[in-house]
Amino acid sequence: MEKLDIVGQSKQRVDALVKVTGQAKYSADLRRPDMLIAKALFAKYPHAIIKSIDVSKAEKLDGVAAVMTAKDLPGRNGYGILVPDKPVIAERKTKYEGDPVAIVAAVNLDTAEKAIALIEVVYEPLHAYDDPREAMKDDAVKIHEQHPAAEKGNILCVLKLDRGDVDKAFAEADIVIENDYETPMVDHAYLEPDIAIAELDSTTGGLILTSAGQAVYATKRCLAPVFGLPQSKVRVVAPVIGGGFGGKEDSTLDVCAVAGVLALKTRRPVYFELTRAEVFRTTGKRHASYIKHRLAANRDGKIVAIDVQTILDKGAYVSMGGTKAPLHGVTMRTLVYAGGTYAIPNARARAYSVFTNHPYSCAFRGFGAPQVQFAVECQIDELAHRIGMDPVAVRTLNMLKDGDMTITGQIMKESRGLGLGECIQKVTQRIKWDQPIDHGKGPVRRGKGFGAFIYGTGIPLAFEGSSAFANLELDGTLNVAVSSTEMGQGIATTVAQLAAQTFGVKYESVDVVFSDTGRSPDSGPTVGSRSAVMVGNAVAEACRQLRSRLLEVAGKQFFQADPSTLTIKDGLVYVEGRPENAEKVATIAARAFVSQVPLSVIGTWFPPQPTFNSADGQGEPYHAYGFGAHAVEIEVDTETGVINVLRSVLACDVGKAINPAIVEGQMEGGAAQAVGYGLMEEPIMAAGVMQNTGFHNYMIPTTKDLPDLESVIVEHSNELGPYGAKGIGEPPLIAGAPAIRNAIYDAIGVKINIIPLTPRRVLEAIRQQAGQAR
Amino acid sequence: MTSDVQLATRPADVSARDRVDAAKNLVVSFVLNGKPLSVAVAPTELLADTLREGLGLTGTKVACGTGDCGTCTAILDGEAVRSCLMLTAMVAGKTVETIEGLAGESDIHPIQQAFIDTGAVQCGYCTPGMILAAKALLDENPKPSADDIKEAISGNLCRCTGYTKIIEAIDKVANAVA
Ligand code: FES
Ligand code: FES
Numbered sequence: 001m002e003k004l005d006i007v008g009q010s011k012q013r014v015d016a017l018v019k020v021t022g023q024a025k026y027s028a029d030l031r032r033p034d035m036l037i038a039k040a041l042f043a044k045y046p047h048a049i050i051k052s053i054d055v056s057k058a059e060k061l062d063g064v065a066a067v068m069t070a071k072d073l074p075g076r077n078g079y080g081i082l083v084p085d086k087p088v089i090a091e092r093k094t095k096y097e098g099d100p101v102a103i104v105a106a107v108n109l110d111t112a113e114k115a116i117a118l119i120e121v122v123y124e125p126l127h128a129y130d131d132p133r134e135a136m137k138d139d140a141v142k143i144h145e146q147h148p149a150a151e152k153g154n155i156l157c158v159l160k161l162d163r164g165d166v167d168k169a170f171a172e173a174d175i176v177i178e179n180d181y182e183t184p185m186v187d188h189a190y191l192e193p194d195i196a197i198a199e200l201d202s203t204t205g206g207l208i209l210t211s212a213g214q215a216v217y218a219t220k221r222c223l224a225p226v227f228g229l230p231q232s233k234v235r236v237v238a239p240v241i242g243g244g245f246g247g248k249e250d251s252t253l254d255v256c257a258v259a260g261v262l263a264l265k266t267r268r269p270v271y272f273e274l275t276r277a278e279v280f281r282t283t284g285k286r287h288a289s290y291i292k293h294r295l296a297a298n299r300d301g302k303i304v305a306i307d308v309q310t311i312l313d314k315g316a317y318v319s320m321g322g323t324k325a326p327l328h329g330v331t332m333r334t335l336v337y338a339g340g341t342y343a344i345p346n347a348r349a350r351a352y353s354v355f356t357n358h359p360y361s362c363a364f365r366g367f368g369a370p371q372v373q374f375a376v377e378c379q380i381d382e383l384a385h386r387i388g389m390d391p392v393a394v395r396t397l398n399m400l401k402d403g404d405m406t407i408t409g410q411i412m413k414e415s416r417g418l419g420l421g422e423c424i425q426k427v428t429q430r431i432k433w434d435q436p437i438d439h440g441k442g443p444v445r446r447g448k449g450f451g452a453f454i455y456g457t458g459i460p461l462a463f464e465g466s467s468a469f470a471n472l473e474l475d476g477t478l479n480v481a482v483s484s485t486e487m488g489q490g491i492a493t494t495v496a497q498l499a500a501q502t503f504g505v506k507y508e509s510v511d512v513v514f515s516d517t518g519r520s521p522d523s524g525p526t527v528g529s530r531s532a533v534m535v536g537n538a539v540a541e542a543c544r545q546l547r548s549r550l551l552e553v554a555g556k557q558f559f560q561a562d563p564s565t566l567t568i569k570d571g572l573v574y575v576e577g578r579p580e581n582a583e584k585v586a587t588i589a590a591r592a593f594v595s596q597v598p599l600s601v602i603g604t605w606f607p608p609q610p611t612f613n614s615a616d617g618q619g620e621p622y623h624a625y626g627f628g629a630h631a632v633e634i635e636v637d638t639e640t641g642v643i644n645v646l647r648s649v650l651a652c653d654v655g656k657a658i659n660p661a662i663v664e665g666q667m668e669g670g671a672a673q674a675v676g677y678g679l680m681e682e683p684i685m686a687a688g689v690m691q692n693t694g695f696h697n698y699m700i701p702t703t704k705d706l707p708d709l710e711s712v713i714v715e716h717s718n719e720l721g722p723y724g725a726k727g728i729g730e731p732p733l734i735a736g737a738p739a740i741r742n743a744i745y746d747a748i749g750v751k752i753n754i755i756p757l758t759p760r761r762v763l764e765a766i767r768q769q770a771g772q773a774r
Numbered sequence: 775m776t777s778d779v780q781l782a783t784r785p786a787d788v789s790a791r792d793r794v795d796a797a798k799n800l801v802v803s804f805v806l807n808g809k810p811l812s813v814a815v816a817p818t819e820l821l822a823d824t825l826r827e828g829l830g831l832t833g834t835k836v837a838c839g840t841g842d843c844g845t846c847t848a849i850l851d852g853e854a855v856r857s858c859l860m861l862t863a864m865v866a867g868k869t870v871e872t873i874e875g876l877a878g879e880s881d882i883h884p885i886q887q888a889f890i891d892t893g894a895v896q897c898g899y900c901t902p903g904m905i906l907a908a909k910a911l912l913d914e915n916p917k918p919s920a921d922d923i924k925e926a927i928s929g930n931l932c933r934c935t936g937y938t939k940i941i942e943a944i945d946k947v948a949n950a951v952a
Contacts, residue, residue, distance in 0.1 A: 012890060019898030020886040020905060022833015022873030029832035189933050191837040191845055191899040242837070242899030243933050276838040488897025488934045661893035665935060669896065672936030695842035700931060703924040709938045 006501040007723045010661035013493045014512065015240060015486060024240050027195040027212045031271050035197065036065050036105040038262050038272035039112040041119050042282060043094035043101055046357040046688025047143065048123040050092060055102055057118040063111035065266045067119070069102045074264050075228030079253055081218055082327045083149045083318040086360065088226055088257045094123070095143050096316035096357050097689055098254070098282025105262040105270050128688035129154070132313045132354035133290060143316065143355045149323045154355040156314050157323045161335040161617020163407050164346030169305035173296035177382050181293060181375040182754040183737075184682040185313065186286040187279075188364055189700045190487075192242020194283060195273045196255035198263035206233025207260055208518075212241040213252025214485050215525030216515045226257050227264060238515035241487035245673075246363035246730075248487065249527055250319050251283040280693035284362030285683065287321065287330050287353075288313035289371040293338075295379045296346075301387055301394045303380075305346035306407070308338040310372060314353045317360040320367075320527075321353050325614040328460045328621070330361065333368030335617045339407045340376035341420055341454035341627060342398040347407035349617060357688035363527055365673060365730045369455055370737065377451040377738030378753060381745065391742065392428055395452050396421065408612065410620040417726055419653025419716030420452060420627035426651045426712045431631040439747060443639045446646070447747025451735030452629045456622030457718070457727035458607060459528040465606030466534040467521035469513075470499065470542035472550070472599040476571050476586030478505055480539055481513040481520040484531045489729055490662035491531045497658055498536045498722055502543035504568025505585060521602055529626070529727025532658060534605060536722035542603025549599070550585065553592040558583050607720060624718040626726045628652035630671070630735035634743040638766055641759030643679055645705075645740065651712035655726030660713060667711040667732040674736020676701045682756050804865045807875025813862070821857040821865060822846045825872060833873035833902045837931075844930030847903035848872050854910035854926075873902035876909065884950070885909055888943040896934035904930050908944045918948055 018024040055067045070077055070091035077091060078084040090099040102119050106112035129135040129143065135154040143154055150156050170176060196211040206229050213219050216236040224231040236256070241248060259272040274282065294307040312331060314321050322329020331353045338349040380398070384391040399421065400406065402414040412418055428434070431448065440446050458464050469481040480499045486492045496510040503510075513519050515526075523535045547568060554573045555563035565575055572582035592599060611619035633647040650671050657663040680699050684691040692698040717724030737755050744762070745751050752765045798814040805811070806829070815824055822839075825831045825848070835845035839858050846858040849871035876883040885908050888894070895901050904927060911918055911926035918926065923944045924937075932940060 010893065013893070013895060015898065016890040016895050017882070019895045019901050020889050021877050021882060022831075022902045024898055025832070026835075026899070028836070029826075031827075190897070191835070191843060191931060191933055192897070193837065241897060242835070243897040245933070276840065276842075488899075490896070665893055665896055665939065668936035668938045669934045670936075673933075694840050695838050695931060696840070700933060701936075702931065703928045703937045703941065706936055706938075708941075709936045 004501060004723065006497050006507050007658050010659055011493060011497055011507050013490060014496055015492060026192055026242055027197065027210060027239055028273060030197060030210060030239065035269045035271040036107065036266060037109045037112045038103060038105045038259055038270050039116050040100040040258055041102045041116045043090060043097050043099040044121065045094060045123050045125040046097040047126040047128040048094045049126065050090060050094065050101065051122040051124055053102060054120040058104060058115040061111065061115050061118060063107040064115045065105045065268065066262055067102060067104050067115060068261060068265060072265065073261055076225040079222045079226050079257060080318055081222060081250060081320055082322060082329060085144065085147060086317040088261060096359055098359055100258060103258050103262060105266055128357040130356060130358065130685050130688065132311050132356050135356050136352060136354045143357060149318060156318060156321065156353040156355055157331060159324065159331055159335055159351045159614045161338065161347060161349040161407060163409065166305050166307055166346045166348040169346040170296045170307065173304050174299040175297045175383065175386055176294060177379055177386065178294045179379065179753055181291040181378065183289045183371045183374055184756060185288040185358065185361065186364060186677060186681050187683060187698060188245040188247035190243030190245060190247060193274050193276060193279050194251045194255045196252065196259040197269065197271050198256065198259035199269040200263060200267060201233065201235060204233045207263060208235045208237065209256045209260060210237045210239065211252045211256050212248055213238050214244045214249040214487065214527055216483050216517050217522045218525050219252055219256060220517050222253055223256055223260060227260050235518040238485045241485055244487040245365045246527060247284055249525060250362045254282065277693040280698060281690050282359065284319055285315065285359050286364040287361035287368065287371065291372060291375045293375040293379050295383065297383050299387055301389050301397050303342055303344050303398050306339050306344055308349040310334045311352045311354060313358055313361060314355050315358040315360040316355065319360040320363040321361055325612060326462055328612060330363065330368040332460065332612060332614060334372045336408055336621060337369045337372045337454065340373050341400055341452050343400050343404040344407055358685060365670065365733045367528065367730065369453065370677065370734045373453050373734050374738045374755065377735060378741055381742045391450050392424060392433055396424060408621065409618045415719045416624040417653060417655045417716035417718040419714045420629065422714045422716065423627055423629040423651035423653055424452065426714060427629040427631045427649050430710065430712065431633065431647060431649045433631065443637060445636050445638060445747040446633065447743040448631065448633050449739040449741065449743025449746055450631050451739035451742065453627065453731060453734035455529065455626050455731040455734060457533050457624045457626060458530040458622055460610040460612050460621035464534065464610055465604065466523040466538035467602055467604045468523055468535060468538040468542050469521055470539065470546055470601050470603060472546050472589050474586065474589050474593055476505065476584055476589060477509045477511065478503055479511050479513065482523040482535050482539065483515055483517065483520040484523050484535050485515040485526045487526065489666065490659060491526065493662060494532050494536065494658050495539050498539050499543050502540045503547050505571045509571055529729040529731065532725050533721045533727055534607065536725060537605035538603045540722045541605055542601050545601045545603060546599065549597050550588055550592060553595060553597055554583065554588045557591055558588060623720055624726050626653055626728060626731045628731055628735060630739045632739045632743050634740060634747065636744055636747045636762065638748060641763035643740065643744065643757055643762060645675055645707050647707055649710045650732055651714050652728060652731055653714040653716050654728045655718040655721050656715050656724035657713050658723065658725055663713055663728055664711045666728050668709040670732020671709045671736055672701050672706055674733045675706055677733065678737030678740040678755050679757050680705065800863055802862050802866045804867060805869040807871055815862045817863060819862045821848065821860040821862045824862040825857060831872050831874050835899055835902060837899060844907065845900055845903045847906045847930065849906055849910050852910065852913060854907045871906065873906060876905065884947050885944065888947045892939045892943040892946060894935060894939040894943040900930060900932040904932065904940055912948060916948060920945065
């Protein structure tokens with residue numbers, strides 16, 4: 001096997017230098033003085049009938065270039081990644097407080113804000129729904145009077161998974177564990193606010209949109225009808241992005257739509273940036289969930305069945321929540337992962353996605369997996385305690401192994417990487433799971449907790465796959481172009497390493513163009529922990545083509561040798577084993593160029609076609625799965641309810657770490673977000689109005705909230721991944737919250753099934769338990 | 775029917791940024807990244823806006839505008855401050871350092887190098903502010919403990935890294951053998 005000297009190394013990130021020197025240009029840094037500034041008047045009431053809008057005073061204000069309401073739009077007043085149900089500007093009704101009612105472009109921000117303040121809107125407020133369990137009742141007011149995809153009332157969809165004989169298994173089981181769980185909406189809290197710049201494209205007569213978005217091609221496709229333009233005339237560019245975590249797949253549409261229609265109306269470039277409060281109020285969130293989880297097991301610890309009902313807070317629009325096949329989104333994942341990472345022969349799962357007047361729930365690191373796997377990992381801990389078995393041993397006993405079937409009927413294969421066992425082993429060793437912990441005696445108690453997870457690589461949609469360009473330059477350097485975005489996760493570096501390794505030039509000889517529909521082919525959206533594998537494979541495929549073309553020329557015209565005996569390494573071509581007689585790649589490229597050999601290639605890669613039936617939940621939605629184990633040690637102050645995470649050890653099976661430092665970075669960042677998810681983060685909603693819209697009251701972890709985050713990389717190769725890789729972007733977040741919850745139980749014997757575990761919630765639970773004991 | 779006339783945008787939605795259209799009738803002189811400078815600004819202009827819009831120094835980021843995140847950190851007379859909360863008028867006669875002033879002609883600053891070497895950079899939006907907060911710390915206290923480091927950057931949010939590698943980078947500079 002080829003020796004890897006670039007893949008597997010912690011190469012310096014291609015964007016590191018410009019980022020530490022402040023030279024990196026994010027969307028906000030591209031603003032020019034000639035741009036108009038846009039502002040939106042967002043809905044005052046999250047659920048209301050719009051009786052009238054008067055923009056006349058705003059229009060008369062000096063410096064205002066355009067005021068638009070729904071009647072002024074150039075194209076379809078609706079867009080969305082899966083279903084075009086979100087209006088650019090609300091017309092008859094508002095459905096959440098992020099619906100724009102009118103939009104303005106003016107010469108500067110002050111004028112734009114003054115104009116917004118002059119717009120008079122008369123509303124008839126309606127009851128605003130905060131709880132999907134209320135909104136799904138028969139007598140609830142329909143939030144969407146007519147929705148293109150909704151099944152019934154406010155119920156967008158009900159997806160089902162059925163496997164085996166669940167009722168029989170429950171009837172015969174020794175133990176049944178039944179609990180309700182709740183997980184919160186969460187804001188992505190990326191530091192770069194949402195921004196779009198829209199400019200007319202003087203060449204095509206269309207639009208150029210520059211925006212921090214995770215899916216440039218999807219943005220083009222979703223918004224072309226909004227602008228009344230053919231897709232070919234919309235170019236979408238994403239500069240480096242200041243964090244996305246799933247949120248900027250959708251929020252970019254919101255800001256691009258507004259900036260775009262204003263640019264078309266005014267024929268001038270338009271800049272639109274959301275304030276932080278607007279980011280909190282108007283952009284997508286993680287789906288809040290309400291889960292009833294029943295688990296049946298035998299006394300020996302073997303799980304025999306699950307029966308799970310998940311109700312998801314859809315918020316106002318479909319976004320990436322998904323509906324029935326083929327539009328799989330978050331809802332579908334709550335079925336796939338309803339049994340966690342365990343082999344369970346009988347399963348029933350129901351997932352309800354229900355509209356409320358909350359911000360639309362969208363993609364967020366983990367796509368539904370953190371919600372249901374929180375429940376599963378709490379359930380399995382309880383099983384362990386009930387039968388007096390070690391929580392880790394119960395997991396090891398039940399975990400999916402080679403040849404086992406998932407609850408969707410997919411057979412697990414070691415050839416695609418099944419590293420959970422090793423993850424569990426490494427984590428338990430490192431945290432010394434076997435050694436008893438001193439729980440303490442005073443008000444501060446200590447405990448240890450554990451969680452495990454499974455997460456599919458890629459997205460289970462029919463189009464899953466990628467394209468990439470590779471262009472060999474005549475000086476022997478290599479240009480690669482992909483439409484993936486660089487939002488900090490390191491895809492540009494990962495792609496450069498894969499290209500350099502596969503083609504045979506130095507890492508420094510590769511430059512990567514990213515996220516520009518005018519310069520890169522469609523590599524798919526930058527979501528679903530898919531890029532290193534899907535895009536990586538497409539890049540590797542392009543580089544293999546180039547390599548074999550170059551070797552062909554080298555064999556015939558330079559070495560008089562069979563190309564298969566030649567190799568390329570560090571930009572030199574030679575007969576294997578004879579590096580002293582080498583020709584430069586540049587020399588051979590120059591000859592190929594004048595020999596009618598194409599040096600621009602497109603590489604493509606498609607995984608086996610994902611399948612999933614939303615009527616019975618059966619199919620093979622992912623070609624490979626990542627796994628991991630997370631253990632924490634915590635301290636509970638029983639007088640204040642404050643939880644302090646003392647240690648966090650996370651192991652992830654990533655198939656192959658193409659850049660170990662980047663993989664560790666993903667793991668540390670995911671573990672940190674898990675602490676936020678488990679302990680701190682929760683939008684406070686009151687009748688659809690978010691109450692905590694700043695970083696001073698929507699708290700995300702700071703240095704003071706986190707321990708040193710320990711990461712262990714485990715590599716069980718995926719035969720279909722580039723150099724064996726599997727996805728790693730999202731998985732690290734999944735098991736942290738249940739591990740913390742389980743550690744609290746270990747510390748003080750109190751079981752809390754609602755996250756975040758805020759001091760108030762912890763204190764209440766302690767008091768309640770004390771009250772019951774009395 | 776309840777009806778309501780919406781007259782004003784909610785105060786929390788009013789951005790503190792970019793208010794640069796008022797008359798720029800105030801001349802402020804200060805030292806920026808080692809060079810004396812005079813700029814004409816509006817009396818209400820924020821330092822973050824003067825740096826970014828007026829002087830084109832976009833390395834200073836503005837992620838919140840309300841003093842909560844630290845991405846706009848600059849060093850004012852040796853102390854890390856939030857440029858989104860300061861009026862430019864307040865820096866008259868003082869010394870301001872931004873991320874653009876850190877690298878030398880041929881070399882980047884050791885803190886910048888350490889951030890690269892330890893993999894402390896992901897999306898990079900927090901990075902300039904983090905590096906400046908670290909510099910203010912190390913200039914004042916060249917041998918900080920891990921707790922000192924955590925304290926010094928506790929007002930700088932990072933959503934990507936979990937801070938582990940950032941703390942490691944700062945510690946690496948502090949405890950490098952000279
Ligand atoms: S932008 Fe100044 S503290 Fe956030
Ligand atoms: S690197 Fe993204 S916020 Fe710190």
